[in-house]
Amino acid sequence: MHPSSVMRAASLEEAVEVLAERGPSAGVVAGGTDLAVRRRRGLPVPEVWVDISSISGPARDIVRSQDRVVIGALATFRAIAASDLVRRTLPALYQAANIMGSVQIRNRATLGGNIGNASPAGDSLPPLIAGDATAHLLSSRGRRDIPVEDLFTGPGQTCLAPDELVEAVSYPVLEGAWSGFRRVATRASHDISKMSAALRATLEQGRLAAVRVALGAVAPVPLRVPDVEAMIDGRVFNGALLDAVGLAASRAARAITDVRSTAGYRADMCGEVVVELLESFIRDRRDPSGRAGLQQRRA
Amino acid sequence: MPEAPVEITMTINGVPRTIRTPPDRRLLDLLRDDLGLTGTKEGCGCGECGACTVLVDGALVNACLLLAAQADGASITTVEGLGTPESPSVVQAAFVAETASQCGYSTPGMVVAVTKLLEDHPEASRDEARRHLSGNLCRCTGYRQILNAVERARSGHVTFPAGADGVGRSAWRVDALDKVTGRTRYAADLPWPEGLLHGVTVRSTEVHARLVEVRTGRALAMPGVVRVLTSKDIPGETHFGNATPDQPVLVVDHIRFYGEAIAVVLAESLEAARDGAAAVEVVTEPLPPVTSPEAALADGAPLLHPDGNLAVHHRLSRGDARAAMARADVVVERTYRTPAQEHVCLEPEVAVAYPDGAGGVTVKAPSQNVFFDRHHIARALGLSKNRVRMIQTPTGAAFGGREDVYAHTHAALGAVLTGRPTRIVWTREESQVATTKRHPAVMQYKAGLSSNGKILAMEIRVLADTGAYQSWAPNIGRKMLVHATGPYDVENVSTDIRMAYTNNGISGAFRGFGATQVLFAAECFADELATAAGLSPVAFRRLNHLAIGRTTATGQKITGSCGLAECMDRAVAEAERMASLRPPPPPGTVRGRGLSTIYYGIGYGNAIPDIGSAIVELLPEGMFQVRCGAVEYGQGLLTVFTQIAAEVLGVGRGHIRVMTGDSAETPDSGSTVASRQTYVSGEAVRRAAERLRTELLEFAAQHWQRRLDRLTFTSDGLAAGGDILCSLEAFHRICVEKGVRTRRQARFKASSTRLDLETGQGNAYWPYAFAAHVAGVEVDTRTGNVRVISIVAAHDVGKAINPAMVEGQIAGGAAQGLGFALFENHRFDNGVPLTRNLDTYRIPGFTDMPDVVPILVEEPEPTGPFGAKGVGEPVLVALPPAIANAVAAATGKRFRELPILPEDVRRALCGRPGNAGSATEEG
Numbered sequence A: 001m002h003p004s005s006v007m008r009a010a011s012l013e014e015a016v017e018v019l020a021e022r023g024p025s026a027g028v029v030a031g032g033t034d035l036a037v038r039r040r041r042g043l044p045v046p047e048v049w050v051d052i053s054s055i056s057g058p059a060r061d062i063v064r065s066q067d068r069v070v071i072g073a074l075a076t077f078r079a080i081a082a083s084d085l086v087r088r089t090l091p092a093l094y095q096a097a098n099i100m101g102s103v104q105i106r107n108r109a110t111l112g113g114n115i116g117n118a119s120p121a122g123d124s125l126p127p128l129i130a131g132d133a134t135a136h137l138l139s140s141r142g143r144r145d146i147p148v149e150d151l152f153t154g155p156g157q158t159c160l161a162p163d164e165l166v167e168a169v170s171y172p173v174l175e176g177a178w179s180g181f182r183r184v185a186t187r188a189s190h191d192i193s194k195m196s197a198a199l200r201a202t203l204e205q206g207r208l209a210a211v212r213v214a215l216g217a218v219a220p221v222p223l224r225v226p227d228v229e230a231m232i233d234g235r236v237f238n239g240a241l242l243d244a245v246g247l248a249a250s251r252a253a254r255a256i257t258d259v260r261s262t263a264g265y266r267a268d269m270c271g272e273v274v275v276e277l278l279e280s281f282i283r284d285r286r287d288p289s290g291r292a293g294l295q296q297r298r299a
Numbered sequence B: 001m002p003e004a005p006v007e008i009t010m011t012i013n014g015v016p017r018t019i020r021t022p023p024d025r026r027l028l029d030l031l032r033d034d035l036g037l038t039g040t041k042e043g044c045g046c047g048e049c050g051a052c053t054v055l056v057d058g059a060l061v062n063a064c065l066l067l068a069a070q071a072d073g074a075s076i077t078t079v080e081g082l083g084t085p086e087s088p089s090v091v092q093a094a095f096v097a098e099t100a101s102q103c104g105y106s107t108p109g110m111v112v113a114v115t116k117l118l119e120d121h122p123e124a125s126r127d128e129a130r131r132h133l134s135g136n137l138c139r140c141t142g143y144r145q146i147l148n149a150v151e152r153a154r155s156g157h158v159t160f161p162a163g164a165d166g167v168g169r170s171a172w173r174v175d176a177l178d179k180v181t182g183r184t185r186y187a188a189d190l191p192w193p194e195g196l197l198h199g200v201t202v203r204s205t206e207v208h209a210r211l212v213e214v215r216t217g218r219a220l221a222m223p224g225v226v227r228v229l230t231s232k233d234i235p236g237e238t239h240f241g242n243a244t245p246d247q248p249v250l251v252v253d254h255i256r257f258y259g260e261a262i263a264v265v266l267a268e269s270l271e272a273a274r275d276g277a278a279a280v281e282v283v284t285e286p287l288p289p290v291t292s293p294e295a296a297l298a299d300g301a302p303l304l305h306p307d308g309n310l311a312v313h314h315r316l317s318r319g320d321a322r323a324a325m326a327r328a329d330v331v332v333e334r335t336y337r338t339p340a341q342e343h344v345c346l347e348p349e350v351a352v353a354y355p356d357g358a359g360g361v362t363v364k365a366p367s368q369n370v371f372f373d374r375h376h377i378a379r380a381l382g383l384s385k386n387r388v389r390m391i392q393t394p395t396g397a398a399f400g401g402r403e404d405v406y407a408h409t410h411a412a413l414g415a416v417l418t419g420r421p422t423r424i425v426w427t428r429e430e431s432q433v434a435t436t437k438r439h440p441a442v443m444q445y446k447a448g449l450s451s452n453g454k455i456l457a458m459e460i461r462v463l464a465d466t467g468a469y470q471s472w473a474p475n476i477g478r479k480m481l482v483h484a485t486g487p488y489d490v491e492n493v494s495t496d497i498r499m500a501y502t503n504n505g506i507s508g509a510f511r512g513f514g515a516t517q518v519l520f521a522a523e524c525f526a527d528e529l530a531t532a533a534g535l536s537p538v539a540f541r542r543l544n545h546l547a548i549g550r551t552t553a554t555g556q557k558i559t560g561s562c563g564l565a566e567c568m569d570r571a572v573a574e575a576e577r578m579a580s581l582r583p584p585p586p587p588g589t590v591r592g593r594g595l596s597t598i599y600y601g602i603g604y605g606n607a608i609p610d611i612g613s614a615i616v617e618l619l620p621e622g623m624f625q626v627r628c629g630a631v632e633y634g635q636g637l638l639t640v641f642t643q644i645a646a647e648v649l650g651v652g653r654g655h656i657r658v659m660t661g662d663s664a665e666t667p668d669s670g671s672t673v674a675s676r677q678t679y680v681s682g683e684a685v686r687r688a689a690e691r692l693r694t695e696l697l698e699f700a701a702q703h704w705q706r707r708l709d710r711l712t713f714t715s716d717g718l719a720a721g722g723d724i725l726c727s728l729e730a731f732h733r734i735c736v737e738k739g740v741r742t743r744r745q746a747r748f749k750a751s752s753t754r755l756d757l758e759t760g761q762g763n764a765y766w767p768y769a770f771a772a773h774v775a776g777v778e779v780d781t782r783t784g785n786v787r788v789i790s791i792v793a794a795h796d797v798g799k800a801i802n803p804a805m806v807e808g809q810i811a812g813g814a815a816q817g818l819g820f821a822l823f824e825n826h827r828f829d830n831g832v833p834l835t836r837n838l839d840t841y842r843i844p845g846f847t848d849m850p851d852v853v854p855i856l857v858e859e860p861e862p863t864g865p866f867g868a869k870g871v872g873e874p875v876l877v878a879l880p881p882a883i884a885n886a887v888a889a890a891t892g893k894r895f896r897e898l899p900i901l902p903e904d905v906r907r908a909l910c911g912r913p914g915n916a917g918s919a920t921e922e923g
């Protein structure tokens, strides 16, 4: 499949107008790092590519707006990986942005594209879900908000209407919260996750609170795991808790075996990685000067 | 159908340009095909390899992923914009000075990425540089010298050492300046001649089938399609093959693997050829696939070839293994497995053929042997050899992967049949499914030891998968046979090697040529035997190693040079020293070190005529020209020949020109394989240069009435003591006037004897290279990830003609060995290939490779040029078992199947039974 025409949109508003006019044969291209690969593999791609990659302004900005951080859909992973604001307010996303792809990929790949592509292995997705992020959607009919965790309906599928776009993503700035991201992959860098996980939590009077845990690449969609969260929330950290959480996280996985890894390993890694995240959290809290202790308290 | 072209404006390398281009054109194609900026390469087309890296508005970008239209208004810098051979940038110069490019195909993208890295992070440490550069893959260098170049460039000024051209010096590569500036033209970079046709191959989407019919009508009716080639168009022999002609040039009636070439659509444009290929209808009747060698040899298996599915059966017996085994105090049995490994030459297969107007053809393509290629092409075309000229283009690596012809014959066929130049460029996906792989092998080892740990007997059975065709299977099987015991003196040996036809792609030559598999098994086995004998790995090896005066499994007595003991001692000592300096492992990880020692036969062996041939000539312009049919593909042959000739003739590199790889202009010097060319052709160059020098100086002594021992050639001319008698140009003139020939040819023949068919006894190879590697690993006990943290690689190379290039070979081979040990596995699902591009077939990147520590042991080989032997293959072979032994040391678990995946390590560490079954046991 070849794109038969490429049109440049000057704004996301213009892009959604074109999408509405042209119907399902049109689609947006941002960085193109997923679309180009789809095209090469002979998978369906839009006929009319509406290029939104050169739109400037708020669509690519990362800003604080009262008690939320708003990231434009066209923010590249490079921008997120360099954002002090994200580093302080949602370290999990910052870490994911730093490890995803290569320098070349991060220079082009956008947050909107990562969401639009809806791969269960999309590295920004567990951090966004763990960070309680909301997607701000735009279409010619107007705007609506959907929690990121509710966006995905299957591999490569979202609940976005064909003429609807992600305009921005925002997440609440939670005082005192810690978050972290880990992924498991073959190569030390420039690889795709075999599985990934993000955890956000606070510690209130020795008890874990505001816990959110999300897993990547272990189900048809990025997965929030409320069972695991419930086990942690309100509890005092101890070794027994870790064991139970590890087991529950493994059980929560609905992984498959594919060319990258096996279902069993992915499930095992869910347990290991979630436990490791919890341990890091506790370690950082005990030694807040630690490198991973990137807490917004110091924001 | 694409809409009308769009007009875009860009500033390219500082020059504003307005270009009309179809809207679906990739930036990469615009740069390469429309603007002729061919320095930017395509290696994968999907963002994985970084060969296409350019700067778009100052940011590094994969030009293969970007539509040109998306870069409208942008400012673009390609490698050509950074510097020229005449005036290279600091980074480019640093790449030259540090020998950081080999085949050079990854180099332009790498140079762009390094340039940007140093702009943004001038202080980056080696590890930070690794992370920043991880979007650029290199298959040749192992990254070490690239990182050296980063450090060198940081200093801001780089000079090339002058006068360091002789043998034993790290002279900078003669092809480097062109490579680092993007000037080198690989076959896909050649200018498109008038009337060029583009060929796209129609491939089987079935694993095993009868081909009933190829319907070309629809394709031929499509706009731009000129011709569709099928097997019916082949004027000569329809089948070819290195060992035996069992492989069709285009499928005749029997499809034997997924991706096999069935037809080639020739059209006016690449797009038209692609669309035409999609319109060719292939009618087949499916046959049951044969997907393992075990199944292939089972009773009633479908036959892949008329003579049965057993393609190769070699046997070796020395002494009486059975009787000795019965006497042994300890008997150990183990089974090892290795997977299919792909070469991943960063330059995919490509050929351009030019009709000569008289029914003949010239083919320009990457190659490992222009004479073999010419033979295969001429046979298929039904032409005599002198009607086919094969010219090797600068080759984006080979590693054995270019010992088979692919696009060459198809392009030649197109050119001859249409009378128009024909260009065929394969995609990475085609390369991955349709080229040869390293033979997967199952290796059963049994040994009997005396109570003090001496190996009394070994019984070895190997079953390997040669896929649909033989390619070099019999020769590869023989190399397995010779090397199977490892570098040990074992008096009683019984070895049985079988290779079966299956529908799993094709297996063929790959760096190590069969020895890679058996030496993996043998060197893991050596550690397991040491454990059984209660000895340390070092002590066990010392007790059993080959040494001068000891005898190999083929009954060959080692004479001349054997640096095995020195390699082992130095590698172990260095590894210990390094480990003692390392901080303790982070929590959750365990570390271990593993040793392997190998021997490796250089050259063809088995009495196959192994001849190097070279011509050295004084040219009218006062230069010496070396001509040799061997080929450069990154290993540095042009530079080695230059250094040898410079050393012998006494002139600087500026006065030596080397011409290689042209079937019409250079003498046949055999294939550039088997680590043989420095040894065989290097010696031929040395002899030809020596002969020319001696005879010309004798003439000069007479002519000028000088004492012969006072005369020399220098870069300034013919000299007597301190005086220049005349320039080299003038000397050439005088020679011509006096009827003195200014050209000499010399040959050198390596010696080996034919192995006895029943017993496998004979002087299999000459010489042998020896090596010892120590790998250090850190295993994450939670994820099972194995990280290689140190590699010490000691190689007995006889003599390093160019130490920097030898070190480059060592680091690059190590990277391939690391990939083989830890992640590379070309996988099939019932014969259908799963790993079709670099996104799923993972090769090691910057962050996977530690800095290899090379140790050069120089035990001069009396028959080699200046004592040199070969190093190209041993560098890969030695590492995988060292890594496996290190993982065993770290975890207490023995992994007998490659690659050692985190999935398996994790399972073993949790004490769960694995799918791999016997492949993983307590060690």
Ligand SMILES: Cc1cc2nc3c(=O)[nH]c(=O)nc-3n(C[C@H](O)[C@H](O)[C@H](O)COP(=O)(O)OP(=O)(O)OC[C@H]3O[C@@H](n4cnc5c(N)ncnc54)[C@H](O)[C@@H]3O)c2cc1C
Binding pocket: A027, A028, A029, A030, A031, A032, A033, A034, A035, A036, A037, A073, A074, A099, A100, A101, A102, A105, A108, A109, A110, A111, A112, A113, A114, A115, A116, A117, A121, A122, A123, A124, A160, A164, A165, A166, A167, A191, A192, A193, B046, B047, B048
């Ligand atoms: C070599 C390589 C390595 C990679 N490594 C990683 C990795 O480590 N981790 C990872 O997560 N991903 C990785 N990716 C995938 C890819 O880079 C990311 O998914 C990236 O975020 C996609 O963004 P893009 O702007 O390039 O998307 P595009 O390719 O432009 O678009 C992707 C899809 O999203 C849609 N889309 C784009 N923008 C929007 C929007 N604003 N609203 C709605 N839909 C939209 C498009 O229509 C399209 O369907 C890698 C890709 C490559 C080629």
Ligand code: FES
Binding pocket: B041, B042, B043, B044, B045, B046, B047, B048, B049, B050, B051, B052, B053, B062, B063, B064, B065
């Ligand atoms: S060709 Fe673009 S990354 Fe490989």
Ligand code: FES
Binding pocket: B100, B101, B102, B103, B104, B105, B106, B107, B137, B138, B139, B140, B141, B346, B396, B397, B634
């Ligand atoms: S030099 Fe890097 S791929 Fe050959």
